[in-house]
Amino acid sequence: KNDVSEKEVIRLGFIPLTDCAPIIMAKELGLFEKYGVNVEVTKEASWANVRDKILTGELDGAHCLFSMPFSVYTGIGGKAGSEMKVAMILNNNGQAITLSKDFCGKVGFKQTGKVASVVAAKLKADKEVTFAMTFPGGTHDVWLRYWLAAANVSQKTAKIITIPPPQMVANMKVGNMDGYCVGEPWNGVAVKQGIGFTEISTQDIWKHHPEKALVVNKKFSETRREDLKNVMKAVLEACKWLDNRANRKRAAEIIGKLPYVNAPADVIEARLMGDYNLGCDQGIEIYRDNYMLFHRNGETNLPRKSHAIWFMAQYMRFDYLKEAPDYNAIADKLILQDLYKEVATSMKIKIPEDDMKPFVIDLDKAKFDPNAPADYLKQVNSINQ
Amino acid sequence: MKRAIDIPTAVAGELTKENNASPSSSRWQPVLRKMASVLVGLSYNLLGFVGLIGFWYFISLITKGELPGPKATSVVFLELISDPFYDYGPNEKGIALQLFSSLSRVFTGFLLGSFIAIPIGVLMGSNSFCRKVFYPIVQILKPVSPLAWFPIGLVAFQSASHATVFIIVITSLWPTLINTSFGVASIPDDHKNVAKAFGFSRWKYLTKVLIPYSLPHMITGLRLSIGVAWLVIVAGEMLSGGMGIGFFVWDSWNALSLERVISAILIIGLVGLLLDWGFSYLEKKVTYSI
């Protein structure tokens, strides 16, 4: 177990965001060594970069948007048919939609209903309204579009662009951007710098939504199954550790350091602890059961096919896809659910039984039955029109 | 110094050795000649393009279609340019509209950059004090990436579109500056002595000696600069988001739609080619022939 360093290196990528914590902590706590894998974690430049490296095999796996493999496979965010595998979910919740301070006073926290009129007013003043997200078909993209739809803002009237997170902050600062959806700490940073406020957190859109996942290279998952299992074990243990509130302060300190997120620990810590300073003099919103969670007794980590189908249904809904994909086949192909179950079982982690069962999205109370995505689409489209 | 194309050489001096002066050649009408030479020129260009496309096809073959070939790309390309002016809201604009928005930024940046670069280049080339003072600054600032300039531009101008123009200005001016100063510094002493011996005013020296001599160098610099400006617009629009051909590339790359990336490359390249033809034309108009 101690000669880990002689084993073949496994490269895991991460993006400097708060929710890279499970991978970083597994490394920092020595969990990878504990499970006998030689893991190196490397900081990556962008989601597109993560995608390319997983596909070419330069990375064996990475901290990745849960929906990215589906976006890539269906040709929205990549070359159609390219396979990346989802090994497990890393966290729920913990993203947000930030609006620029121009909207301050016009729209309040969770006052999604007011958004449409404000946007319309701005458009009428012959200005563009620009929202940003991080990757086409990624989770943030979907949260943003879902929110816009719920707010009754047509996706055709608002400009939705993909740009790297720091550019969102910089652009919002100079009044070039009206809102964005991104993971922490960027929403916290906007509040801290006084350039925007949190309109809604994603857990308010969908409580306990799947967010980041451990996504791995196809060949790696096939040829080095044991190593992958050990990696997952280490990450799972880190997840468990992170869900202990007592550990979160330390976690914030570690991931805030230069090699990782490289951000002030206080910004990371506050939102990691569930204390959301909303900005724009709206005070502090306290989340206690639905802030960024990493384990929830195993509820978090199971990669659910039903969720994948939900994302693909959203792609249909938002016109990303013209023809319905083969929902079940794709979900089967890209989600290594059996592998997860094997690992969870060996660690005596409870396996939730709710996959492929209908669920409800909180924001608009829309019910989704993963076995009938077509019906769902018919329903939402009729509402939209 | 070779200069413009229309150097009056012996008529037959233009002919190749095999194709020696035939009596008939001198009877050709100039217009006919011109047309023929344009046609020949075009056919060479065509040859170049065909070669490029062949190479591309070959690469696409050996990567087993990972890199989309000319055929797959042409479908997307034609689709793009079939309706270049449509405007279905902010997220869906025809390629021509995107292009115009980028072109206007590129030109603003490029022109501003040239207005800075040419005088400074002339100063640096003609005055050794200026050269010594500016040189290290130029050398330090030259290699700085547009990416690094962007935040600085944002802070300084408080506007993303100004910052985009700023990064184009500051990254595209170097080739013009350096080539201009090289050209100016290489004015032969003979020419300078003529100016001095006949008491040329500063203005006359500038217009009758300095500029005619260094113009070809300047134009080579400007050509490189406009290339860099195009190169930077992508970085700029990626950072500032919004509209333009640069953002289109970034967006397509995010979606890894290589056909669209290559189509955009082709469009950028074609526009670049047109710009460059403009420069050649200019060059021919203004440069002297030795």
Added chain:
Amino acid sequence: MKRAIDIPTAVAGELTKENNASPSSSRWQPVLRKMASVLVGLSYNLLGFVGLIGFWYFISLITKGELPGPKATSVVFLELISDPFYDYGPNEKGIALQLFSSLSRVFTGFLLGSFIAIPIGVLMGSNSFCRKVFYPIVQILKPVSPLAWFPIGLVAFQSASHATVFIIVITSLWPTLINTSFGVASIPDDHKNVAKAFGFSRWKYLTKVLIPYSLPHMITGLRLSIGVAWLVIVAGEMLSGGMGIGFFVWDSWNALSLERVISAILIIGLVGLLLDWGFSYLEKKVTYSI
């Protein structure tokens, strides 16, 4: 053509008008002269730097510290260079290590690019058939952004680090190519006639006419190219991630740490300056004096 600095001119011809030939000047020891001139040169450079820093300070003042000033930056800068060689795992390495990794990519890319650019430039400059065939290709490919090349490189090489080198090669070769072909095309007919009249072999023509004449142009091109290579490394490493000064800039910018960005700019600039000094030295060594 101005060439190297050590053109033998009349001794006093170097002096300015005010400071006319004093008898003592001719008694100076050459070494002393040299040292003095180096010192004077350095002091000019210093003047340039001081001006730059002043300007920076001014901008930082009027943006009310949004743009970190020289003082704030120097703290970070000193911290960075105080321990340049530490290595705490893949994500935490000293600035020198980052620099080396980038430098090695830049050099690989730059050298490969030059090896492609110089022969093609020579061909294009000396042969009008090649010029006509290659010219449109060059014009199309020149303005294509590194961002657009990256996915293509990735597909072709299946490795992000190779793709990074590839984008440096393909975006940095143009200035060398264009300046070389300009230089070669501008070889005066007189020189070419000498070569023909005395039956110079191809090799002799290359080494005794073509290269000596066009070397200053080539070197100007190489200087611009290495600038572009440095410029692209940031874009490249931003796209490819991993290690290097470019990724350092990107990462610092991600962390909204402008001090670190500016420090990196300074370091990039200083390295660029050093590289350029290398080129000047080379230029002086190899170019002829008229």
Added chain:
Amino acid sequence: MSYLKIENMEIAFHTLKGKFVAVNDINLEVEKGQIISIIGHSGCGKSTIMNAIGGMVFPTKGKVVLNGKEIKGPGPDRGIVFQNYSLLPWLTVYQNIFEAVDAALKNKSKAEKHEVVEKYLKMVNLWEHREKYPKQISGGMKQRVAIARAFAIDPEVLLLDEPFGALDALTKASLHIELLKLWNLTHRSKTIVMVTHDIEEAVFLSDRIVVMNNGPAATIREIEEVNLPRPRNKKDTVNLPEYRTIRERLLSLLVEKVALEESEFYKEEEKAA
């Protein structure tokens, strides 16, 4: 058939104003071993004809045939002294000659080539200046380098465009001798075509002298045979009656009108004084 033959040659240049015919209707035959001079007023097309033989410009009509072959370009069979010297500025005096010798005399060894260079550099009295660059030497010195270079490659045909124009009398005289030496060394088998403004020089050196009309579209006015005996000795030759006749004839061909103008000027000047 003659060695060098110019047939019905016309040479025209494109200019912005259209075609400019420099020379026209040029017919000339030169035997192997002859020395020919071309004289004429400035701008009449002498250099143009030389360049056509040298292969630097091409006739727009007619042709130039050397040794049975039409001339298609320059080559080391013809040693050229260009009117503007055409030295390579990045090579020293020595290298300028050496590179030409090295390229043209393929059969010689390196050492022999160096010997040749040394010999000709000494001939033109520039051995001490061999390390200088063209920029560092005087006009006359450049001309001598060009002469040394043309002589050193030992060509069949020597084309000399005002080769001694920038030289003082002494240097000129000694180079005349060197030219004749070179010509004799190969037993008068070298063909030499020369442009000059110096009538004495032309008469002293040549077998025939081509007198040109004025341009544009200059033609050959007359070809004078110089039947002075060889070897010619400057001192003695000058006193031969035949020398005088030819000289006077050439002068009158060229200077015809000047007498009139001149005398008028002097009259005016006398008045003024």
Added chain:
Amino acid sequence: MSYLKIENMEIAFHTLKGKFVAVNDINLEVEKGQIISIIGHSGCGKSTIMNAIGGMVFPTKGKVVLNGKEIKGPGPDRGIVFQNYSLLPWLTVYQNIFEAVDAALKNKSKAEKHEVVEKYLKMVNLWEHREKYPKQISGGMKQRVAIARAFAIDPEVLLLDEPFGALDALTKASLHIELLKLWNLTHRSKTIVMVTHDIEEAVFLSDRIVVMNNGPAATIREIEEVNLPRPRNKKDTVNLPEYRTIRERLLSLLVEKVALEESEFYKEEEKAA
């Protein structure tokens, strides 16, 4: 005090091999209105001295004083014909002269300037070639443009470096007359310094002739006064006994050794023949 004064002048050049002294110990005084010629062997430093007066190179010792002021650079008070013509290649013949006139004659109107250009272009017989570029004209034509340019700005001092070297006898003679005309127009108040290889020309035109020693570190060998009466008429002057004396004297100064060499060569050649 004399108008133009060269005092103890040394001019040295930096070369890779160290300092090269071209001329040394030059002392010369020229009165206003004099015509001075400098003759000497190729490379002895004639152009260097001219350039020093022109302000293109600076003495390393001593100084050049013009009209009481030390020379610090070129200027339109001195009209120069450079040995290599120095025309601007991107300007036509007409423009080359016009720009110089425009810069130097500040007080004239545009129309007057154009008149001046026309006059001097016609003087050198290049009016029909005015639209050509330097590349399109012959060597002699370039030289004539340079002469027209220098004459046209009507300078106090004319510096002519082998101005007639590339010209045929006729053109040369007519330009001699033009030079003298110009000089007379201002009642002989123009000072003219000229380098030439043509001894007849030197004697015919000059008041004094400076004969140089050979370089390196060339010095002045002798200064000959030419006391021929003016106006001089070519035909008559040549027959004056004084003319002959000066000519012989100069020739002997310059050509001393050649006779020997020459005679040896002729002997050899006779044997060979």
